[in-house]
Amino acid sequence: MSIPVFYEPNPIASPFLSEEESIHAHRVLRLKAGDPIFILNGKGQKFEAKIDQSTSKKTSFHLVNEIENSVMPAYAIHLWIAPTKQMERMEWMVEKCAEFGIQSIGFFHSRYSERKEIKTHRLEKIVISALKQSKNLFLPTIYPMVSFKELVGQLGNKEDEQKLFAYISNPPSSSLSKSIHLNRAYHILIGPEGDFSSEESEALISTDWTPFSLGKSILRTETAGLAATHAIHLLHEN
Amino acid sequence: MSIPVFYEPNPIASPFLSEEESIHAHRVLRLKAGDPIFILNGKGQKFEAKIDQSTSKKTSFHLVNEIENSVMPAYAIHLWIAPTKQMERMEWMVEKCAEFGIQSIGFFHSRYSERKEIKTHRLEKIVISALKQSKNLFLPTIYPMVSFKELVGQLGNKEDEQKLFAYISNPPSSSLSKSIHLNRAYHILIGPEGDFSSEESEALISTDWTPFSLGKSILRTETAGLAATHAIHLLHEN
Numbered sequence: 001m002s003i004p005v006f007y008e009p010n011p012i013a014s015p016f017l018s019e020e021e022s023i024h025a026h027r028v029l030r031l032k033a034g035d036p037i038f039i040l041n042g043k044g045q046k047f048e049a050k051i052d053q054s055t056s057k058k059t060s061f062h063l064v065n066e067i068e069n070s071v072m073p074a075y076a077i078h079l080w081i082a083p084t085k086q087m088e089r090m091e092w093m094v095e096k097c098a099e100f101g102i103q104s105i106g107f108f109h110s111r112y113s114e115r116k117e118i119k120t121h122r123l124e125k126i127v128i129s130a131l132k133q134s135k136n137l138f139l140p141t142i143y144p145m146v147s148f149k150e151l152v153g154q155l156g157n158k159e160d161e162q163k164l165f166a167y168i169s170n171p172p173s174s175s176l177s178k179s180i181h182l183n184r185a186y187h188i189l190i191g192p193e194g195d196f197s198s199e200e201s202e203a204l205i206s207t208d209w210t211p212f213s214l215g216k217s218i219l220r221t222e223t224a225g226l227a228a229t230h231a232i233h234l235l236h237e238n
Numbered sequence: 239m240s241i242p243v244f245y246e247p248n249p250i251a252s253p254f255l256s257e258e259e260s261i262h263a264h265r266v267l268r269l270k271a272g273d274p275i276f277i278l279n280g281k282g283q284k285f286e287a288k289i290d291q292s293t294s295k296k297t298s299f300h301l302v303n304e305i306e307n308s309v310m311p312a313y314a315i316h317l318w319i320a321p322t323k324q325m326e327r328m329e330w331m332v333e334k335c336a337e338f339g340i341q342s343i344g345f346f347h348s349r350y351s352e353r354k355e356i357k358t359h360r361l362e363k364i365v366i367s368a369l370k371q372s373k374n375l376f377l378p379t380i381y382p383m384v385s386f387k388e389l390v391g392q393l394g395n396k397e398d399e400q401k402l403f404a405y406i407s408n409p410p411s412s413s414l415s416k417s418i419h420l421n422r423a424y425h426i427l428i429g430p431e432g433d434f435s436s437e438e439s440e441a442l443i444s445t446d447w448t449p450f451s452l453g454k455s456i457l458r459t460e461t462a463g464l465a466a467t468h469a470i471h472l473l474h475e476n
Contacts, residue, residue, distance in 0.1 A: 092330060096461055096464070099455055099456075099457050099458060099461050100453075100455060100457075100461075100465075101455055133456065133458065134455045134456050134457070135454075135455065135456045136455055175475055177472070177475065215338075215471065215475065216373075217337055217338060217339055217372045217373065217374055218337075218371065218372050218373045219337050219338075219372070220337060220371070223334055223337050223338075226334070226464075227338070227468055230465055230468055230469075231468075231472055233453065234413075234415070234469055234472060237413050237415060237453065
């Protein structure tokens with residue numbers, strides 16, 4: 001059996017698994033004192049560890065050694081998306097973006113939004129399981145819902161950042177491959193199925209957001225979020 | 239309200255909507271004689287039409303004119319995948335591949351497959367709704383399950399085709415961007431979560447399948463199918 005992987009953000013300061021992880025370790029995997037495990041801190045480090053004590057409430061371990069310590073990639077993807085009515089569409093998009101690797105996923109509501117509020121707890125569990133499964137070492141951050149106004153207001157114009165929004169227009173905007181400069185932090189904005197209002201599009205352009213196209217097909221919101229994330233990774237492939 | 243879109247493979251020979259489409263037209267959209275509709279034949283043509291008679295069993299229409307007639311793109315993607323245990327993962331992958339555009343999706347079972355049989359009816363409904371929603375004009379073909387042996391046996395080596403399989407190896411295989419020649423018909427093979435057996439990988443290499451890598455992250459089967467399809471589209475983007 002392969003060595004099970006757990007997530008603990010501060011394994012050095014607090015060598016204990018969360019209750020959720022403990023239940024999995026104790027009840028499902030039936031781990032005992034001395035069993036080897038891997039710990040991911042979601043900040044680039046992977047440790048080899050051994051169980052000290054396992055109960056379904058609390059599992060303690062000690063670190064044996066650090067086996068991976070990777071630095072952040074030179075680029076970062078921050079996805080800002082207007083969530084779909086069906087929450088499961090957001091859930092799988094979050095899972096897939098976490099598999100590809102993403103810095104953060106945040107949600108906003110705008111004029112034509114189908115959903116004005118969102119529960120992030122389940123999404124946080126999804127990114128943790130995707131972290132373990134994908135062998136990525138950085139846990140994506142999930143941000144709660146904000147309004148379009150708040151979002152656009154809070155993101156300034158930094159030298160090393162690029163702000164881009166998916167825009168269906170005629171003639172179409174340039175593709176991401178033509179729009180992005182490599183090795184930046186990208187803020188990718190994906191509007192609701194009903195698209196941005198013309199006021200919103202104008203507000204974006206006037207605050208230096210670059211429109212981009214995802215190609216000829218009309219993609220669903222969640223597919224657009226996934227496609228943009230994947231495209232940026234491919235553009236940085238060497 | 240925007241004009242509703244329907245799928246009918248032979249609208250000229252048989253100007254009737256299927257029972258399923260008729261129920262949607264009659265009960266949901268409550269279309270009446272004279273109402274305008276669009277018809278997609280899934281073979282590159284889009285027609286403007288008008289309802290003649292609408293019942294929940296059968297809706298007849300007459301074509302007003304052909305408004306789109308596009309030729310197949312110069313490249314084609316045929317995805318062959320070992321289905322996951324959870325059918326919903328295949329369902330959404332099929333939906334997403336159909337949104338991006340794909341020639342066909344077929345299924346196979348191999349040594350470490352989690353699923354040896356698959357019902358394709360639901361998947362056929364999914365590609366039809368994706369066709370309508372994505373504004374693509376070509377309906378993907380869904381092929382039933384075959385064995386790994388049958389699949390590899392039935393695909394020869396044609397001049398204008400390329401056979402590639404996702405392979406996790408150390409050192410990693412080349413990415414798709416380095417492996418494909420543009421404007422071919424691509425047969426993309428994605429193995430089960432348990433991967434191909436060493437015998438299967440050897441069989442593939444000995445029958446001129448090219449291994450490729452989808453990057454550092456370990457992707458789930460359905461994510462790999464989606465990523466390969468999307469990557470090929472991006473490589474043909476102009």
